[in-house]
Amino acid sequence: xxxxNTDTGIGAAVLRKEDRRFITGFGRYTDDINEVGQCHAVxxxxxYARADIGEIDVSAPLEMDGVIAILxxxxxxxxxxxxxxxxxxxxxxxxxxxxxAPHPPLASERVNYVGEPYGVVLAETRQAARDAAEAVAxxxxxxxxxxxxxxxxxxxxxxxxxxxxxxxxxxxxxEQATDAAFQNAAHVVTLxxxxxxxxxxxxxxxxxxxxxxxxxxxxxxxTTSQNPHLARLILSAFVGLSPEHKLRLIAPDVGGGxxxxxxxxxxxxxxxxxxxxxxxxxxxxxxxxxxxxTDAHGRDHLSRVELALDxxxxxxxxxxxxxxxxxxxxxxxxxxxxTYLYGTLLAGQYRTPAIHVEVEGVYTNTVPVDAVRGAGRPxxxxxxxxxxxxxxxxxGIDPVELRRRNMIQPxxxxxxxxxxxxxxxxxxxxxLDRALDAIDYGGFPARRAASEAAGKKRGLGFACYIEAxxxxxxxxxxxxxxxxxxxxxxxxxxxxxxxVTVFTGSHSHGQGHETTFAQIVSDRLGVPFDDxxxxxxxxGRVEFGLGTYGSRSVAVGGSALVVAADKVIAKGKxxxxxxxxxxxxAIDFESGEFSVRDSNQSxxxxxxxxxxxxxxxxxxxxEPGLSEKAFYDPENFTFPAGTHIAEVEIDPQTGVTExxxxxxxxxxxxxxxxxxxxxxxxxxxxxxxGQALLEHGVYDDQGQLITGxxxxxxxxxxxxxxxxDVDTTITPCTHNPLGVKGCGEAGAIGSPAAVMxxxxxxxxxxxxxxxxxxxxxxxxxxxx
Amino acid sequence: xxxxxxxxxxxxxxxxxxxxxxVDVLRSTLGLTGTHVGxxxxxxxxxxxxxxxxxxxxxxxxxxxxxxxxxxxxxxxxTVDDLHPMQEAxxxxxxxxxxxxxxxxxxxxxxxxxxxxxxxxxSVRAGLEGNICRCTGYHNIVRAVLHAAQRM
Ligand code: FES
Ligand code: FES
Numbered sequence: 034x035x036x037x038n039t040d041t042g043i044g045a046a047v048l049r050k051e052d053r054r055f056i057t058g059f060g061r062y063t064d065d066i067n068e069v070g071q072c073h074a075v076x077x078x079x080x081y082a083r084a085d086i087g088e089i090d091v092s093a094p095l096e097m098d099g100v101i102a103i104l105x106x107x108x109x110x111x112x113x114x115x116x117x118x119x120x121x122x123x124x125x126x127x128x129x130x131x132x133x134a135p136h137p138p139l140a141s142e143r144v145n146y147v148g149e150p151y152g153v154v155l156a157e158t159r160q161a162a163r164d165a166a167e168a169v170a171x172x173x174x175x176x177x178x179x180x181x182x183x184x185x186x187x188x189x190x191x192x193x194x195x196x197x198x199x200x201x202x203x204x205x206x207x208e209q210a211t212d213a214a215f216q217n218a219a220h221v222v223t224l225x226x227x228x229x230x231x232x233x234x235x236x237x238x239x240x241x242x243x244x245x246x247x248x249x250x251x252x253x254x255x256t257t258s259q260n261p262h263l264a265r266l267i268l269s270a271f272v273g274l275s276p277e278h279k280l281r282l283i284a285p286d287v288g289g290g291x292x293x294x295x296x297x298x299x300x301x302x303x304x305x306x307x308x309x310x311x312x313x314x315x316x317x318x319x320x321x322x323x324x325x326x327t328d329a330h331g332r333d334h335l336s337r338v339e340l341a342l343d344x345x346x347x348x349x350x351x352x353x354x355x356x357x358x359x360x361x362x363x364x365x366x367x368x369x370x371x372t373y374l375y376g377t378l379l380a381g382q383y384r385t386p387a388i389h390v391e392v393e394g395v396y397t398n399t400v401p402v403d404a405v406r407g408a409g410r411p412x413x414x415x416x417x418x419x420x421x422x423x424x425x426x427x428x429g430i431d432p433v434e435l436r437r438r439n440m441i442q443p444x445x446x447x448x449x450x451x452x453x454x455x456x457x458x459x460x461x462x463x464x465l466d467r468a469l470d471a472i473d474y475g476g477f478p479a480r481r482a483a484s485e486a487a488g489k490k491r492g493l494g495f496a497c498y499i500e501a502x503x504x505x506x507x508x509x510x511x512x513x514x515x516x517x518x519x520x521x522x523x524x525x526x527x528x529x530x531x532x533v534t535v536f537t538g539s540h541s542h543g544q545g546h547e548t549t550f551a552q553i554v555s556d557r558l559g560v561p562f563d564d565x566x567x568x569x570x571x572x573g574r575v576e577f578g579l580g581t582y583g584s585r586s587v588a589v590g591g592s593a594l595v596v597a598a599d600k601v602i603a604k605g606k607x608x609x610x611x612x613x614x615x616x617x618x619a620i621d622f623e624s625g626e627f628s629v630r631d632s633n634q635s636x637x638x639x640x641x642x643x644x645x646x647x648x649x650x651x652x653x654x655x656e657p658g659l660s661e662k663a664f665y666d667p668e669n670f671t672f673p674a675g676t677h678i679a680e681v682e683i684d685p686q687t688g689v690t691e692x693x694x695x696x697x698x699x700x701x702x703x704x705x706x707x708x709x710x711x712x713x714x715x716x717x718x719x720x721x722x723g724q725a726l727l728e729h730g731v732y733d734d735q736g737q738l739i740t741g742x743x744x745x746x747x748x749x750x751x752x753x754x755x756x757x758d759v760d761t762t763i764t765p766c767t768h769n770p771l772g773v774k775g776c777g778e779a780g781a782i783g784s785p786a787a788v789m790x791x792x793x794x795x796x797x798x799x800x801x802x803x804x805x806x807x808x809x810x811x812x813x814x815x816x817x
Numbered sequence: 818x819x820x821x822x823x824x825x826x827x828x829x830x831x832x833x834x835x836x837x838x839x840v841d842v843l844r845s846t847l848g849l850t851g852t853h854v855g856x857x858x859x860x861x862x863x864x865x866x867x868x869x870x871x872x873x874x875x876x877x878x879x880x881x882x883x884x885x886x887x888x889x890x891x892x893x894x895x896t897v898d899d900l901h902p903m904q905e906a907x908x909x910x911x912x913x914x915x916x917x918x919x920x921x922x923x924x925x926x927x928x929x930x931x932x933x934x935x936x937x938x939x940s941v942r943a944g945l946e947g948n949i950c951r952c953t954g955y956h957n958i959v960r961a962v963l964h965a966a967q968r969m
Contacts, residue, residue, distance in 0.1 A: 048908055055916025056904040056923065058851020058891035065850035236855045236863060236951050237917040288853070288917025289951050321856040543915030543952045708911045712957060716914060719954030743860035743949070751955040752942040780954075 041562035042552060043771075046708035049548040050567075051541070060286045063240040063255045068314035071242065072101055074304055075162035075317075077152035077169055078326070079144035082180060082398040082736020083191065086142060086151055087172030094154065094168040099161035102311050103169065104303075105152035106141030114138060114306060117297055118271045119363035120516040123201050123372050126391070131201035134192035134396060136362035138272065138299040138306075144173075145191060145361035146400050147736055148326030150299050155311055178398040178736040182335060182358045185395045191361065192396065200359055200368070200394040205376040206452050211389035214350025218341035222424040228412045229803045230333035230358070230730035231723075232746055233405045235542075237288020238319035239328065241301040243308035251279050254305045258284040258570075259294045259540050260580020263517070265572050267297045267365070274305055284570040287542035291720070292404040293328045294542065295582050296365040300327070325741040330730050331405025333358035334371065334412050340420045346430050348439045350387040353379060353416055359394050360401035366582075367403045368394065373513050374409030374501070374583075380450035381417040382461040382497045382674060383439040388451045398736045404582060406720055406781040407500070414498040418786035422495065423799055432790075433469065436497055437462065447767075454501060456672045457767045459700060464762045465497060468676040468698040471758050477680070490683040490814075491693075494790025495676065498783040502775035503588030503671035503766075520666035521585070522577045523593030525554060525601050527659040529646040531639030532564040538578015539590030540570050543716075544777060545709045546586060552705055553591050553771070557598040559625025560638055576662065584673070584775030587705060588766065593665035595770040600661035605641045607655055612636060612644055671766045671774035675699035677718075677783030679791040688811025690792060692722060696758045697783065702766040702774035710776045714759045717780015723749040724781075725788035729804050747804075820884040824849070825893030833880040840864045840875040843890060851891040851920045855949070862948030865921035866890045872928035874947070891920035894927065903927050906965035907958075914952035922948045926962045927969075935966040 041047050054060050077089075091103040117136045124130060140151040152169070156162035179188040179198060186197045215221060235257075242255040252275050258264050261282035269277040287294060300317055308315040319327070334357050341350040357371035376390040421439075425432035440461045441448050448456045477493050484491035504510070507518030524536040535554050539546055551565040568574055581590075602622050609627035610617035619630045628635035636644075645659035680694040697714055704710050727747035731740045740746040765772030785803060792805045796813050821830045824847060831846060843849045843866065852875060855863035859877040866875045867889040895901035903923050906912070913919040922945070929935045929944040941962045942955070950958060 049911070051916070052908040052913060053897050055913055055919050056891075056900070056907050057895065057897055058849070058920050059897075060851070060916045062850075062853070062917065064854070065844075234951055235915070235917075236861060236949060237853070237915065238855065286916065288855075289915040291951065318854075320854075321858065321861070545914070712911050712914060712953060715954035715956045716952045717954075720951070742858045743856050744858055748949050748951070749954075750949060751945040751959065752939075754942075754955055756938070756959070757954065757956050 042556035043705050045552065045706065047548055047552055047562065047706055049545045050551065051545065051547045062237055062286045062288055063242060063257050064318040066242055066255050066285065068242060068244050071314035071316045072155050072157055073159040073162045074307060074315050075154045075159065075166045076150040076300060077154065077166055079147060079149045079151060081144060081173055081175050082147050082178035083176040084144050085174035085176065086140060086144060087174055089152065090170040094165035097161065097165045097168065099157035100165045101155045101157065101313065103152060103154050103165070104307055104310065106137060106139035109139045109306060110137065110141045113273060115271055115273045117299065118267065119368050120365045121369035122514045123203055123368045125201045126204040131368055131394065132195045133363050134195055138302040146398050147738060148400065150303065153303050153307060155307060155315060180398055180732050180734060180736045182333065182356060182395060182397060185397050186393070191398060195396060198396040200363065200396060202391065202393050203372045204389065204391045206389040207387055208389045210387040211350045211352050214387040215341045215352065218349050219344040220342045220428060222340045222420060222427055224338045224420050224423055224799065226336045226338060226416060226419060227802045228332045228334040228415055229724065231331045231405060231728050232325055232730045233291045233293035233328055233331060234324065234748060235289030235291055235293055238321060238324045239294065239298065239300065240318040241304040242314065242316045243305040244314040245309040245312065247312060251281065252305050252309060253281045253283065254301065255283045255285060256301050257287050257294050258282065259290040259542060259582055260578065261540065261570055262538060262572050262578040263580055264297050268302060268305070272302055274302065281573045284540055290542040291406040292331065292408060292582060295580065296329055296403055321743065322741055325746065326738055327400060329364045329401045329403035330360070331402060332412060333402050336416055338416050338420045340424050342424060342428070346428055346435050346438055348383055348385040351379060351385050353390040355390065355392045357392055357394050358397055358399065358402050360397060360399045362401050364401035364403035367401060370404050370409045375413050377452050377454050378410050378413035378499060378501060379417060379452050382441060382499050384441055386451060399732055406717060407778045408583065410500040410778065411721070411782045411785060414496060414782050415786045418496040418498065419789060422790040432495055455669065457669055458764045459672060459674050460762065460764050461497060461674055464675040464698040464700050467760055467762055468678050468696050471696040471698065471760065472678045472680060472694060484682050490685060490795040492681050492791040492795025494679045494787045494794055496783040496786035496790065497676045499672055499674040500778060500782050501670040502584035502673055502778070503667050504583035504585045505667065506669055507666050518666065519579055520664050521579055521589040521593045522662065522664050523590060523597045524576060524660065524662040525594060525597040527601060527642045527645065529643055531560065531642040533558065533560055535565060535567045535594060536575045537567060537569050537590050537594060538575055538580065539586040540581045544581065544586060544713065549587060549705050549709060550591060550594060553594055554598055557595060558601065558638060584777040587771065587773045588671050588769055588775045589665060589667055591771055591773065592769045593663045596663035596665055597661045600663065601659060604659055604661065608641050608645055609636050611652065611655060668768040671702065673699060673701050673774040673776065673779050675779060675783065677787040679784070679787040681788065681791040681795055683795050683810055685814035688807035688814060690726060690805060690807065690810055692755050692788065694758065695755055697780065698760045698762060699776065699779050700762045700764055701776040702763060703772035704761060705773065711759050713776045714780045715757050717778060718757050718784045719749050719754055721781045721784025722754060722788055725785045725803050725805060727753065727804050818881055820881050822883050822886045822888060824888045825890060835881055837880045838876055839878040839880050839883055842880045843875060849890050849892050853917055853920060855917065860949065862925055863918050863921040865924040865948065867924060867928065872925045891924060902968040903965040906961040910957045910961035910964055912953060912957040912961035918948060918950040922950060922958060926965065929962065930966045930969050935962050938963065
């Protein structure tokens with residue numbers, strides 16, 4: 034690395050390029066964009082959790098001022114639009130395929146959750162569309178709704194094709210070996226766990242703006258998407274909205290995603306269809322109430338967990354039975370989240386030799402449940418790290434010591450787990466040691482005594498998590514039921530003046546790719562950081578992409594850029610060799626200079642770039658131009674891991690839990706920009722603490738969402754959270770060119786278990802579910 | 818009805834409906850899209866602007882209520898070449914990720930400092946209670962506000 038790059042290259046805490054527009058108000062989010070002649074869409078939504086749609090009387094609202102059209106699911110069906118698909122198919126343990134319930138973008142016969150759209154009003158103003166929507170008179174035949182997860186399989190079938198509301202009964206691991214382990218166990222620890230339903234709540238609500246050009250028959254859709262190319266593929270290949278080459282999706286600045294903007298939703302689909310149908314640009318921006326009702330929710334598991342141990346506290350076997358709520362329909366990734374992104378992580382950081390997990394995926398009359406930050410891995414970590422902590426308590430072993438006894442040792446990698454994964458590398462003891470230092474583990478008894486003296490209860494909780502990121506090796510993913518590959522594309526285009534435009538299929542909605550990816554390419558090519566521009570989120574400019582989720586952007590998208598940059602260097606060497614009349618094999622490239630080995634002849638990157646576009650005397654076999662592409666398909670998942678420790682203090686008088694300290698020591702492999710990585714961890718921890726203490730998506734018996742606004746759904750605010758103590762240890766990933774693993778989700782994965790372990794430690798009971806609200810804690814303190 | 822007000826130093830006379838929200842006038846009529854809308858219950862603070870120098874949630878103010886008023890939005894406090902110290906601090910402290918809450922957060926934070934209520938971490942955390950950020954976990958926002966308070 035040359036001097037110039039120490040400030041901006043790999044490993045430097047470079048300030049973000051994108052911030053300039055965000056701090057001055059010049060970000061450009063979907064709802065900031067307007068088209069001449071646009072009209073506004075407001076959706077007709079079901080007020081019932083389950084009902085037959087009867088007659089829809091639009092005669093009065095159609096007469097209202099400014100109303101252009103009212104379209105329903107029946108119009109959409111008549112136009113031949115297809116269902117929204119689930120991108121993963123999972124098999125049940127008996128070998129049968131999961132049962133996917135048909136999911137039309139707009140319901141035409143039956144609605145299955147409160148808020149489900151069955152029509153759309155298009156009007157000159159949003160207010161006019163709203164007024165008209167209220168005036169639509171729809172006859173609903175209300176039906177009994179299935180809302181309670183626990184009894185869903187014994188309730189009436191929601192979908193005709195799905196007996197017992199069971200989508201699948203999936204298993205992983207060796208059942209016999211696990212049973213045998215339990216027979217030989219000296220101790221068996223059992224725990225019932227609830228993983229509470231959460232609502233993602235990116236602060237920018239979903240939005241869409243579509244135009245149709247009747248001459249070219251092209252639809253352009255601006256939308257709040259984490260993966261515009263995948264959305265385009267689905268809209269064209271499955272929904273049949275329009276041919277792929279006639280559909281351009283642009284995801285401009287996107288205000289947070291956390292998973293919720295991966296999926297292809299009814300509303301965005303409808304807006305694009307309506308724009309063509311009424312020959313006007315159509316705009317829709319969700320209000321927050323619609324976000325609560327219709328963004329895919331997360332988690333919502335009920336589990337029974339059993340851990341078998343020998344007399345020394347060695348783990349012998351783990352048995353997990355989980356019921357996972359899928360909501361009313363299968364959303365895009367829904368089938369994979371409680372299965373392959375969950376069951377495969379149940380080995381955690383440990384050598385547990387036998388594991389068996391069964392997951393029953395169940396439909397209910399609630400909004401679809403899908404990936405939310407961590408997606409399956411927080412649920413797995415919660416299961417593993419709660420039962421390990423409880424086992425330590427029951428066996429009277431220090432929880433750190435019990436973990437150490439069972440951790441995979443640094444010299445045991447690559448490590449094959451009994452649940453399908455091969456961990457490539459790691460050093461779990463290193464992050465644990467660092468975290469113990471940071472929290473001052475030795476000083477805890479004194480701190481606890483001080484709290485007790487002040488009438489408070491203090492607790493400490495651990496979570497030694499593992500996650501599988503960098504989704505995903507395509508061959509493996511497809512063999513497990515994925516409908517597409519999970520590579521990423523990248524293009525490094527060198528302009529004639531030597532500046533570089535980078536195109537990536539990853540999408541940034543807060544992660545700072547414009548900075549991180551520029552660091553990677555600038556470092557590789559030796560061009561100044563400011564001369565590298567990153568383009569993403571537009572199917573009209575970027576060749577292809579699978580987008581951003583599963584902490585995959587740097588590991589997969591960044592690696593694609595490294596491969597493309599290396600191709601640029603290879604091509605540059607040919608050009609330099611030609612210009613310097615040397616053998617290409619004798620050209621070296623370092624720090625932005627092409628030089629002839631053992632000579633003083635050299636050319637700068639800029640000189641070679643310019644020559645690439647001014648091919649005065651090129652030989653026949655040398656193509657002009659300097660622009661290269663790569664599709665990078667990872668060899669394996671990456672396995673970030675680490676230790677999170679929460680220390681809480683509870684006031685028994687009020688039930689308020691204060692997180693007094695939170696330590697996270699994570700191993701993300703190599704770090705490109707430590708400032709951004711820390712920020713990702715902070716945000717993840719905040720969401721995890723939110724899940725543990727405050728957040729809960731609740732439906733009443735009738736299927737009405739009773740936590741449908743910020744008045745009822747408790748978002749973590751600044752004064753609910755502490756400062757976080759965040760650090761990293763590094764074991765580089767062994768199979769990608771950057772040695773990176775991914776950092777976007779870790780915070781949300783480790784923290785719920787750490788916080789709940791701390792709270793149960795303080796309270797001396799395991800009988801509390803997330804969120805551990807002050808009311809629940811207060812009741813326990815009172816002995817209710 | 819007609820209202821007159823000044824936004825970022827420019828006087829406007831506009832014909833608005835009695836139920837038009839200030840945030841809609843700013844975003845749709847004046848094209849000042851730096852002010853965002855994140856909720857419909859006046860909870861998130863993404864829409865925060867200054868009215869007579871004090872932070873208000875522009876989704877909770879009717880346009881007709883600000884007749885004769887002076888409003889400053891995120892576009893009016895600094896430019897890319899001449900940032901307000903709060904804007905600078907947000908960038909330097911990595912106090913934003915997706916940027917959606919950021920304009921409102923910056924406008925609230927400036928008011929907090931100007932009211933002299935940004936003395937320590939606790940008061941900054943309490944003072945930002947009306948602004949929700951889903952990305953940053955607030956850690957760096959608090960650092961940025963304390964940092965800017967030194968320079969303002
Ligand atoms: S938009 Fe949420 S408070 Fe104004
Ligand atoms: S930076 Fe995304 S909500 Fe605050």
